[in-house]
Amino acid sequence: MKPQRVTWALEDHTRAKHEILRRYLQAWFPILALGGFPRMVFIDxxxxxxxxxxxSDGSPLIALKAFLDQATPIRAECHFHFIEKDEARADRLHGCIGTLFAARAKPRNLHVRVHSGEGFEQVYAEALRDHPRNAPVFALVDPFGWNGMPMTAMRDLMNRASGEVLVNFMFEEINRFLTHRDQPDNFDALFGCPDWRKVTALPPAQRKAGIRDLYAAQLVSMAGARFVRHFEMRNGRERTDYYLFFATKNQKGLKKMKEAMWSVDQRGGMAFSDATDPGQQVLFDGSDLTQLEGILARRFSGATADVDEIERFVVEETAFRETHYKGILKGMEARVPAAIQVEACREGRRRGTYPAGTRVRFA
Ligand SMILES: C[S@@+](CC[C@H](N)C(=O)[O-])C[C@H]1O[C@@H](n2cnc3c(N)ncnc32)[C@H](O)[C@@H]1O
Structure with a gap:
């Protein structure tokens, strides 16, 4: 339900989203700074x-603090664009930013702009125009509903040297209104194509996957993402509240986003999982780690593979992290009969370790 007041209560599922944003940005700023980018752009x-x-802080304050709290100060010029259509909320945001910088010095390389009155759809292009194409852009797209966040905007944001988007896709409401007679134009814009109409004819279980997968596919084919993962937030009643979609062209970004996802506190009656791959719903609490063995066994069955290749597969095509698979390989090697055998490795390798250059054969 859309709140009418200027501020509203913080819900558990929003807390999780904030934790992910905070952790990701804590990593994003220094990675880009080390990468030598002279300018970075964050668009909320x-x-x-x-x-x-x-x-509690809202997303703009979380982003600003992720920048300010870096142990090694970021020297690049950092531009924050906060777009808030509602004037009263934008005023409150101005006030919060003022309070922050009354308490803490504002670095000269930090530039903050609040855009109000108009919406994201009207303003994002103007925000982008202020910056050269090679400046990395991270955009958070976190609406109450589905209007005003067209796929064309995702395309323009991603169409930068290092463009990334984190989108809160309000599944429950989108699903409910998909067949509403006033909405076709809005859904055409959201998905960037007319194909959502085909999904409406599916039975409920397939319809959910159909909506989600169409949005993911459009982020690749229309917006130009190389990697898209989606993370499902279920509420205490076991219903899908929303999906967070993360789209990037960069493997390092993907790794860092997964790290952020895996570190979210799962308490509070909600379940947060990666649901990108069919048949692989993976909870981020570690209880599903054993799934990875089956995934590896299926993917590499009877084949040999270099650890680099295994790691690339794990990072790019599964819900798991680069830190997860070596422990699984160790268990597979120790088993009797062994589920993997080391075929080549550097001299002196200890059993159960898989340094670069190790090749294993899967049973
Ligand atoms: C879910 S809230 C954002 C919460 C915020 N990202 C956070 O995590 O603290 C959505 C906000 O978008 C604003 N809004 C609604 N339509 C908009 C539009 N077209 N463009 C920009 N902001 C809009 C609403 O007034 C509301 O404050």
Whole structure:
């Protein structure tokens, strides 16, 4: 339900989203700084008032603090664009930013702009125009519903040297309104194609996957993402509240986003999982780690593979992280009969370790 007041209560599922944003940005700024980029751009497309009823930070403050709290100060010019259509919320956000910089010095290389009155769809292009094409852009797209976040905007944001988007896809509401007679134009814009109409005819279980997979496919084919993963947030009633879609062209970005996802606190009656691959719903609490053995066994059955190739597969095509697979290989090697055998490795390798250059054969 859309709140009418300027601020509203912070819910558990929003807390999880914030934790992911915070952890990702804590890694994003220094990675790009080390990469030598002289300028970085953060766009919060649906910024909100900057604060919740209980005083917790909203996404703009979380992003600013992720920048300010770096142990090694970031020297690049960092531009934050906060787009908030509602004037009263934008005023509150101004106030929150003012309070932050009354308490802490504002670095000269930090540039903050609040855009209000108009919406994300109207303003994002203007924000992008301020910056050269080679400046990395990270955009958070976090609406209440589905309007005003067209796939063309995702394409323009991704169409940068290092463009990434984190989109809150309000599945429950989108699903509910998909057949509403006033909405076809809005859904055409959201998906960037008319194909969502085919999904409406599917039975409920397939319809959910159909909606989600169409959006993911469009992020690749239309927006130009190389990697897209989606993360499902279920509420206490076991219903899907929303999907977070992360789209990037960069493997390092993908690794860091997964690291952020795997570190989210799962308490509070919600379940947060990676549902990108059919038949592989993976909870981020570690309880599903054993799934990875089956995934590796199926993918490499009877084949030999270099650890680099295994790692690339794990990072790019599964819900798991680069830190997960070596422990699984160790278990597979130790088993009797062994599920993998080391075919080549550097001299002096210890059993159960898989340094670069190790090749294994899967049973
Ligand atoms: C879900 S809230 C954002 C919460 C915020 N990202 C956070 O995590 O703290 C969505 C916000 O988008 C604003 N909004 C609604 N339509 C908009 C539009 N077309 N463009 C930009 N902001 C819009 C609403 O006023 C609301 O404050």
């Amino acid at each position: 497309g649906f910024a909100g008032p900057g604060i919740y009823d209980d005083g």
